[in-house]
Amino acid sequence: xxxxxxxxxxxxxxxxxxxxxxxxxxxxxxxxxxxxxxxxxxxxxxxxxxxxxxxxxxxxxxxxxxxxxxxxxxxxxxxxxxxxxxxxxxxxxxxxxxxxxxxxxxxxxxxxxxxxxxxxxxxxxxxxxxxxxxxxxxxxxxxxxxxxxxxxxxxxxxxxxxxxxxxxxxxxxxxxxxxxxxxxxxxxxxxxxxxxxxxxxxxxxxxxxxxxxxxxxxxxxxxxxxxxxxxxxxxxxxxxxxxxxxxxxxxxxxxxxxxxxxxxxxxxxxxxxxxxxxxxxxxxxxxxxxxxxxxxxxxxxxxxxxxxxxxxxxxxxxxxxxxxxxxxxxxxxxxxxxxxxxxxxxxxxxxxxxxxxxxxxxxxxxxxxxxxxxxxxxxx
Amino acid sequence: xxxxxxxxxxxxxxxxxxxxxxxxxxxxxxxxxxxxxxxxxxxxxxxxxxxxxxxxxxxxxxxxxxxxxxxxxxxxxxxxxxxxxxxxxxxxxxxxxxxxxxxxxxxxxxxxxxxxxxxxxxxxxxxxxxxxxxxxxxxxxxxxxxxxxxxxxxxxxxxxxxxxxxxxxxxxxxxxxxxxxxxxxxxxxxxxxxxxxxxxxxxxxxxxxxxxxxxxxxxxxxxxxxxxxxxxxxxxxxxxxxxxxxxxxxxxxxxxxxxxxxxxxxxxxxxxxxxxxxxxxxxxxxxxxxxxxxxxxxxxxxxxxxxxxxxxxxxxxxxxxxxxxxxxxxxxxxxxxxxxxxxxxxxxxxxxxxxxxxxxxxxxxxxxxxxxxxxxxxxxxxxxxxxxxxxxxxxxxx
Numbered sequence: 001x002x003x004x005x006x007x008x009x010x011x012x013x014x015x016x017x018x019x020x021x022x023x024x025x026x027x028x029x030x031x032x033x034x035x036x037x038x039x040x041x042x043x044x045x046x047x048x049x050x051x052x053x054x055x056x057x058x059x060x061x062x063x064x065x066x067x068x069x070x071x072x073x074x075x076x077x078x079x080x081x082x083x084x085x086x087x088x089x090x091x092x093x094x095x096x097x098x099x100x101x102x103x104x105x106x107x108x109x110x111x112x113x114x115x116x117x118x119x120x121x122x123x124x125x126x127x128x129x130x131x132x133x134x135x136x137x138x139x140x141x142x143x144x145x146x147x148x149x150x151x152x153x154x155x156x157x158x159x160x161x162x163x164x165x166x167x168x169x170x171x172x173x174x175x176x177x178x179x180x181x182x183x184x185x186x187x188x189x190x191x192x193x194x195x196x197x198x199x200x201x202x203x204x205x206x207x208x209x210x211x212x213x214x215x216x217x218x219x220x221x222x223x224x225x226x227x228x229x230x231x232x233x234x235x236x237x238x239x240x241x242x243x244x245x246x247x248x249x250x251x252x253x254x255x256x257x258x259x260x261x262x263x264x265x266x267x268x269x270x271x272x273x274x275x276x277x278x279x280x281x282x283x284x285x286x287x288x289x290x291x292x293x294x295x296x297x298x299x300x301x302x303x304x305x306x307x308x309x310x311x312x313x314x315x316x317x318x319x320x321x322x323x324x325x326x327x328x329x330x331x332x333x334x335x336x337x338x339x340x341x342x343x344x345x346x347x348x349x350x351x352x353x354x355x356x357x358x359x360x361x362x363x364x365x366x367x368x369x370x371x372x373x374x375x376x377x378x379x380x
Numbered sequence: 381x382x383x384x385x386x387x388x389x390x391x392x393x394x395x396x397x398x399x400x401x402x403x404x405x406x407x408x409x410x411x412x413x414x415x416x417x418x419x420x421x422x423x424x425x426x427x428x429x430x431x432x433x434x435x436x437x438x439x440x441x442x443x444x445x446x447x448x449x450x451x452x453x454x455x456x457x458x459x460x461x462x463x464x465x466x467x468x469x470x471x472x473x474x475x476x477x478x479x480x481x482x483x484x485x486x487x488x489x490x491x492x493x494x495x496x497x498x499x500x501x502x503x504x505x506x507x508x509x510x511x512x513x514x515x516x517x518x519x520x521x522x523x524x525x526x527x528x529x530x531x532x533x534x535x536x537x538x539x540x541x542x543x544x545x546x547x548x549x550x551x552x553x554x555x556x557x558x559x560x561x562x563x564x565x566x567x568x569x570x571x572x573x574x575x576x577x578x579x580x581x582x583x584x585x586x587x588x589x590x591x592x593x594x595x596x597x598x599x600x601x602x603x604x605x606x607x608x609x610x611x612x613x614x615x616x617x618x619x620x621x622x623x624x625x626x627x628x629x630x631x632x633x634x635x636x637x638x639x640x641x642x643x644x645x646x647x648x649x650x651x652x653x654x655x656x657x658x659x660x661x662x663x664x665x666x667x668x669x670x671x672x673x674x675x676x677x678x679x680x681x682x683x684x685x686x687x688x689x690x691x692x693x694x695x696x697x698x699x700x701x702x703x704x705x706x707x708x709x710x711x712x713x714x715x716x717x718x719x720x721x722x723x724x725x726x727x728x729x730x731x732x733x734x735x736x737x738x739x740x741x742x743x744x745x746x747x748x749x750x751x752x753x754x755x756x757x758x759x760x761x762x763x764x765x766x767x768x769x770x771x772x773x774x775x776x777x778x
Contacts, residue, residue, distance in 0.1 A: 284771045291698060296673065322670045371663075377642065378656060
C-alpha cells in the first residue's frame with residue numbers, strides 16, 4: 001500500500017501547476033469567463049501540447065494510457081486554477097465513452113482528434129424533469145433501415161454550446177424508465193434539426209439545453225451496443241464523478257491556503273484575526289474536512305478502474321456524497337472567515353465557492369448519492 | 381499509488397486471523413463483542429497469550445523484544461483483533477511508558493522494566509493529570525523533592541485509568557519552580573506498593589470503575605527511578621504523546637462496531653419492519669460509514685507518511701478528532717437503535733415474560749452505558765479542543 005505518485009505523475013503535476021500559475025492567473029480567467037466561448041482556444045491547444053488531452057487514451061490512438069489516478073491528479077490542479085476549458089466533457093465524459101465503447105474506426109477518427117485538441121465533445125444524457133435519474137430517457141432514436149431519426153430534449157449539457165460533436169443517449173427500445181433499450185449516438189453540432197441553446201453557468205463555465213427534431217444520423221453513428229448503453233453511460237459518469245471529486249479537493253486545498261493566509265494578515269482589534277480561537281478551530285475543521293475528502297477522492301480514483309460495477313457504484317457514490325458534504329462546509333467556512341471579502345466578485349474565494357457548489361449539483365448531489373449508498377446497506 | 385495490501389501482507393493477515401481464532405478465549409471475546417466490562421484478568425490473560433507468540437509488543441523494535449512490525453502490519457493486526465473481539469491492548473505500558481524508557485531510560489531501567497511489560501507481569505498506569513492540571517498539564521503541582529538517594533513525592537493525580545490494577549505508575553512531577561512551568565517537570569517511575577500511596581475509585585457515568593484518584597503522601601522513590609534528566613520530563617511527555625498514535629484513529633474498533641450496529645438494525649423492528657428499512661435511521665448509519673471509509677484512508681496516509689520520517693507529527697490530532705467523533709456516533713446510534721429499550725440499566729431486572737423478542741439482554745444491556753461512557757473519548761488524551769489548538773499551532777502556524 002502506498003499513496004505516492006510516480007515520478008512521471010509528479011512531473012506532470014508540476015508542469016501543469018506551473019502552467020496554471022503563470023498562464024491562468026485569476027484576472028485572465030475572469031476575462032475568459034466573460035468571453036464569447038467562455039474559455040480560451042489557445043489554452044486548449046497548450047493543454048493538448050502538455051499531453052493532457054491524450055491522458056486517458058490508449059497509446060495506439062495517440063494517447064498516454066493514463067488511468068483514473070492520473071485524471072485525479074490533473075483535475076486537482078485544474079480545480080485550483082478554476083480552469084474553464086471543457087476538459088470534463090471532452091476528455092473525461094465523451095473520451096471515456098469512445099475509448100470504452102467505440103468501434104475501431106470511431107476510436108481512430110475521434111480519439112486522436114480529441115488528444116490533439118482539434119475536437120471538442122460532450123455527453124448529452126439527462127433530460128428535463130428527470131433530475132438525476134440515469135435510466136429515465138424519453139428521447140427516441142427510430143431506425144429507418146440504414147439511419148436513425150432522433151427526437152427529444154437534453155438538459156444542462158456541459159460545454160454543449162462549444163462541442164463539435166455530441167454523444168447523445170436515446171431510446172431504441174423499452175419503456176421510458178427501463179434500463180434496457182438505451183443507445184448512444186455521435187451527432188455533429190451542425191446536424192439539421194439539432195438546436196443548441198448555450199448559456200453561462202453560475203461558476204462561469206458554459207452549458208446548453210439541446211433539442212433534437214428529427215435529427216438524422218447514419219448507422220455508423222451508433223456508439224457501443226444497441227439497447228445496451230446504460231452500463232457504459234454509468235461508467236463514464238462515474239469517471240466524471242471521480243474527476244469532479246478531485247477537482248473539488250483541489251479547490252478546497254486552494255481555499256484553505258487563501259483562508260489561512262487571510263487569517264494571518266487581516267488585522268482587527270489590533271491583531272491578526274487568526275489569533276482568535278473561534279476562527280482557528282473553524283480553520284482546523286476546514287483542513288480536516290479537506291483531508292478526509294482527499295482520502296475519499298483517492299479511494300474512488302483507485303477503485304473506479306479496477307472493480308466490479310456494484311463495488312464501483314458503492315465507492316463512487318460514497319465519494320460524491322462525502323466530498324459534497326466537505327465541499328459545502330469548507331466553501332461556506334472560507335466565505336465566512338473572509339467576512340465581506342468572501343462575498344465579493346473581485347476575490348477568487350467567491351468563485352471557488354460557486355464552483356464547489358455547482359460541482360455538488362452535477363451528476364447527483366449529496367442526498368442523491370447518500371441515498372444510493374444507504375440503500376445498498378439493505379443488502380449488507 | 382496502490383491501495384491494495386501486498387501478497388505478504390495478506391498472508392500476514394491470514395496468519396494473524398488463524399492465531400486469534402485458535403487462541404482468543406471465548407469468554408473474553410464474548411464480553412468484548414457485547415460491550416461488557418473487562419476485568420484485569422481478561423487483559424492480562426490475553427497479553428500473556430500474545431507474549432507467548434512473540435506478539436506482546438508488536439510496535440516495539442526487535443532489540444527490545446518487540447515484533448518490529450511495519451505500520452501496515454500493526455494496522456492489520458489491530459483490525460483482526462478488533463474484528464475477532466480481542467481486548468484492546470492497554471496503552472499505558474507498551475505504548476506509553478515503554479517508548480520513553482527505550483528512548484530516554486538507562487540500560488538498567490530498560491532491562492528491569494521492558495521485559496515485564498511485554499510479558500504482562502507489570503501493569504502500568506499514567507500519572508499525568510491533576511485536579512488543577514487538566515488541559516493545562518504543565519501547571520501540575522505534584523512535588524518531588526530530592527533527599528539523598530530518594531525523591532519524596534507529595535500531591536495528587538487524577539483520572540488515573542486502571543490505577544487500581546496497576547503495579548507501577550509513571551508520573552510527571554514538579555522538581556523545580558524556576559523558569560517556565562515546563563522546565564521544572566521530571567518523569568518518575570513509582571512502584572504502586574510504596575507506602576504513602578492511596579488509590580480512590582472514581583465511578584464513571586455508566587457506573588463502572590475504570591478511573592481513580594491517586595494520592596501521594598511522603599512517598600519515597602529511589603533516584604534510580606528517574607527517567608533521563610531531572611527537569612526534562614516535559615520533553616519526554618511530548619515524545620510519549622506521539623507514540624500513543626498507532627491506534628489513535630481506532631479504525632479497527634469502529635469497523636467492528638459498525639458491523640454490530642448494522643446487525644442491530646437488522647434485528648430491531650420499527651413499524652413492523654426491520655429498523656434498517658427505516659430510511660432515516662439507515663441514512664444515519666450510511667453517514668457514519670462514509671466518515672469511517674474516509675478515516676480508514678486518512679489513517680493509512682498518516683501512518684505510511686510517518687513510517688518514512690520516523691517522527692510522529694501533529695497529523696495524529698486529525699485522527700484523534702475524527703476517530704473519537706466516529707466512535708461517539710456509533711455508540712449513539714446503537715443506543716438509539718434500541719428505542720425505549722435503551723432505558724433499562726440491566727435486563728436481568730426485567731421479568732422474563734416481559735422481555736422483548738427482538739433483542740436479548742446480552743447485546744442490548746450495555747449499549748446505553750457505552751454511549752454515556754464513550755463521551756470520554758473526545759475528552760481524554762488531550763480534549764478535541766486541545767487537538768484543534770495543536771493543529772492550529774503546529775500545522776497551520778496560527
